[in-house]
Amino acid sequence: MSMNTQALSLPASHPLLQRQQFERLTLAALLALMVFVALLSIAIGPVPIPIADVLRTLAALTGLPVAEVAPQHEAVIVSIRLPRTLLGLLVGAGLAVAGAAMQGLFRNPLADPGLIGVSAGAALAAVSVIVLGGQGLAFLTQALGPFSLPIAAFIGGLLTTLLVYRLASRDGRVSVMTLLLAGIAINALAGAGTGLLTYLADDQQLRTLTFWSMGSLGGATWPAVGSAALLIAVPLLALPLLARTLNALLLGEAEAGHLGIAVQRMQPLIVTLAALAVGAAVAVSGIIGFVGLVVPHLLRLALGPDHRLLLPGAALLGGSLLLLADLLARTLVTPAELPIGILTALLGGPFFLALLLRWQRQMR
Amino acid sequence: MTLEAEGLCVRRSGRALLQNLSLSLAAGEVLAVVGANGAGKSTLLRVLSAELTPDRGQVRLNGRALADWPARESAKRRAVLPQHSPLDFPFTALEVVLMGRIPHGGPGAEDVHRAALALAEVGLAPLAERRYTTLSGGERQRVHLARVLVQIWEPLPAQEPRFLLLDEPTASLDLAHQHATLALAQRWAQHDLGVLIVLHDLNLAAQYANRVAVLKAGQLLAVGAPAKVLEPTLIAEAFGLPVQILPHPELPCPLIVARAQPAPAANQAATQARVPIT
Numbered sequence: 001m002s003m004n005t006q007a008l009s010l011p012a013s014h015p016l017l018q019r020q021q022f023e024r025l026t027l028a029a030l031l032a033l034m035v036f037v038a039l040l041s042i043a044i045g046p047v048p049i050p051i052a053d054v055l056r057t058l059a060a061l062t063g064l065p066v067a068e069v070a071p072q073h074e075a076v077i078v079s080i081r082l083p084r085t086l087l088g089l090l091v092g093a094g095l096a097v098a099g100a101a102m103q104g105l106f107r108n109p110l111a112d113p114g115l116i117g118v119s120a121g122a123a124l125a126a127v128s129v130i131v132l133g134g135q136g137l138a139f140l141t142q143a144l145g146p147f148s149l150p151i152a153a154f155i156g157g158l159l160t161t162l163l164v165y166r167l168a169s170r171d172g173r174v175s176v177m178t179l180l181l182a183g184i185a186i187n188a189l190a191g192a193g194t195g196l197l198t199y200l201a202d203d204q205q206l207r208t209l210t211f212w213s214m215g216s217l218g219g220a221t222w223p224a225v226g227s228a229a230l231l232i233a234v235p236l237l238a239l240p241l242l243a244r245t246l247n248a249l250l251l252g253e254a255e256a257g258h259l260g261i262a263v264q265r266m267q268p269l270i271v272t273l274a275a276l277a278v279g280a281a282v283a284v285s286g287i288i289g290f291v292g293l294v295v296p297h298l299l300r301l302a303l304g305p306d307h308r309l310l311l312p313g314a315a316l317l318g319g320s321l322l323l324l325a326d327l328l329a330r331t332l333v334t335p336a337e338l339p340i341g342i343l344t345a346l347l348g349g350p351f352f353l354a355l356l357l358r359w360q361r362q363m364r
Numbered sequence: 365m366t367l368e369a370e371g372l373c374v375r376r377s378g379r380a381l382l383q384n385l386s387l388s389l390a391a392g393e394v395l396a397v398v399g400a401n402g403a404g405k406s407t408l409l410r411v412l413s414a415e416l417t418p419d420r421g422q423v424r425l426n427g428r429a430l431a432d433w434p435a436r437e438s439a440k441r442r443a444v445l446p447q448h449s450p451l452d453f454p455f456t457a458l459e460v461v462l463m464g465r466i467p468h469g470g471p472g473a474e475d476v477h478r479a480a481l482a483l484a485e486v487g488l489a490p491l492a493e494r495r496y497t498t499l500s501g502g503e504r505q506r507v508h509l510a511r512v513l514v515q516i517w518e519p520l521p522a523q524e525p526r527f528l529l530l531d532e533p534t535a536s537l538d539l540a541h542q543h544a545t546l547a548l549a550q551r552w553a554q555h556d557l558g559v560l561i562v563l564h565d566l567n568l569a570a571q572y573a574n575r576v577a578v579l580k581a582g583q584l585l586a587v588g589a590p591a592k593v594l595e596p597t598l599i600a601e602a603f604g605l606p607v608q609i610l611p612h613p614e615l616p617c618p619l620i621v622a623r624a625q626p627a628p629a630a631n632q633a634a635t636q637a638r639v640p641i642t
Contacts, residue, residue: 015492016493108452247463247466248463248466250451250453250455251449251450251451251463252450254410255449257415258413258415258439258444259439259463259466259467260434260437260438260440260466261435262435300454304454304455304459305454305455306455
């Protein structure tokens with residue numbers, strides 16, 4: 001245990017400062033990517049719109065005096081592409097941030113709202129409202145109005161997260177095996193429940209339900225954007241404030257407690273915020289898997305696991321990635337549209353398998 | 365002012381883990397807690413660190429009941445080194461150490477400097493930027509030691525004592541680092557700091573502790589200076605092992621060696637059986 005005084009100044013100053021600069025640049029690049037993808041998403045579609053027109057319309061919306069845009073283009077942007085783009089950003093950011101937070105909470109990079117059944121639980125609750133909203137749950141839909149769907153999805157997501165956490169943790173340690181197995185069971189159960197409700201549904205409801213199980217941003221209307229923004233904004237703003245708590249939780253529950261973190265209060269808060277993001281996302285876009293798995297993982301490779309960077313980074317990259325997926329979903333087979341969940345699964349499935357293989361090698 | 369346990373009783377699923385145990389840790393001393401597996405060492409540590417609430421009795425930190433301390437304030441006064449941390453994310457060694465500064469607010473330049481000093485203190489300065497997941501078990505353990513040191517790095521006002529609780533800090537370390545870690549504990553104890561170490565190796569306890577507490581079945585069998593407490597009858601009672609105590613060839617402390625055991629009956633039979641064949 002030599003007291004090497006020469007080595008002291010080095011690690012404190014230059015590698016650290018270099019990394020901080022790199023971190024800032026990465027976040028700036030992610031922001032630029034998000035803006036770029038958002039502009040593409042508004043410009044590209046069955047009616048191609050020049051970027052200049054997109055910028056002009058956006059400027060006009062914020063009240064800037066600019067030259068006129070073709071009214072047809074303006075209508076497409078304002079009533080179709082802009083709400084869809086905003087919804088994609090919100091849902092992607094919400095899912096990615098919720099995924100990062102859950103991985104911190106479960107201390108495992110394999111936790112994903114879709115894999116551990118949280119999305120399915122949220123979807124089951126939302127489908128119940130769609131199918132039974134006119135009958136059994138009428139009191140609920142009347143009381144909550146346009147928010148009944150997201151709120152039901154939130155409660156469904158919350159209950160499943162709590163259930164999974166109960167099943168997978170023992171003495172403050174989370175077993176990955178139990179976590180993933182519990183996810184399988186809950187996905188199956190929620191799937192059965194959703195299936196049963198599908199059986200009861202009428203034709204009109206059935207069409208809504210199929211889009212749900214695969215996920216889609218096709219339902220993007222301004223009210224949907226509004227409700228999603230309201231509900232997803234809370235976890236998007238609050239979870240980064242809990243970044244240090246999440247970092248400490250990675251050390252272990254007891255260890256976080258020794259560092260003065262009120263673990264018993266913080267864990268339920270994080271669960272609630274993550275479930276709120278997933279619930280709101282599921283309510284407007286159905287089940288879109290793997291975003292919460294892939295995005296935080298890519299960011300950890302570039303920025304490391306510190307949640308103070310990971311959470312804002314996940315919001316930016318999650319939004320971009322989901323918009324890109326949506327862009328592919330609605331351009332690959334025009335005039336038809338692929339469910340976006342198929343695309344994210346095509347990307348995320350192999351990714352998850354690779355992670356699983358690496359994890360298995362590590363365990364040996 | 366001390367970290368003081370008074371009449372601790374802990375029962376879990378019908379078994380008494382601690383029975384009416386009282387023990388105090390003062391600033392300036394190294395107290396080693398020894399005992400057979402299941403004697404209650406880890407339970408005692410968990411109660412002292414407020415991780416476990418005792419069924420009866422209480423722990424007072426500098427005169428105030430542990431439950432009455434705000435979590436952050438007690439975290440500035442005592443740090444706990446766990447036996448194993450489930451951490452499995454690729455933080456750099458320096459980032460892990462910096463987490464020790466969480467009770468003190470944000471990690472500023474001053475905190476980074478302290479974290480680097482703490483890493484040097486445990487001999488890991490060259491590995492500051494290495495990913496935690498690429499470190500060996502012993503290196504990880506020393507990173508966590510640096511983390512708990514940096515947690516209680518600065519003296520408190522009015523020389524209020526700080527406490528360091530170490531749960532088998534030598535378990536995954538090689539011989540040289542076992543001694544280096546305990547020498548570090550000894551050095552730190554000289555600055556208003558009380559250090560409690562759960563240990564398995566009685567000779568390490570004898571060499572580095574000011575006092576040794578011997579636990580058996582959740583009870584305190586004896587506590588006092590190593591030369592007084594570590595004697596054959598008591599060790600035989602606590603561990604069920606006959607030992608002989610020799611004077612240390614160089615240091616003023618006892619040296620404990622296990623006595624020659626009669627060879628097990630099965631082996632004798634085997635040896636005898638072999639004789640007529642050869």
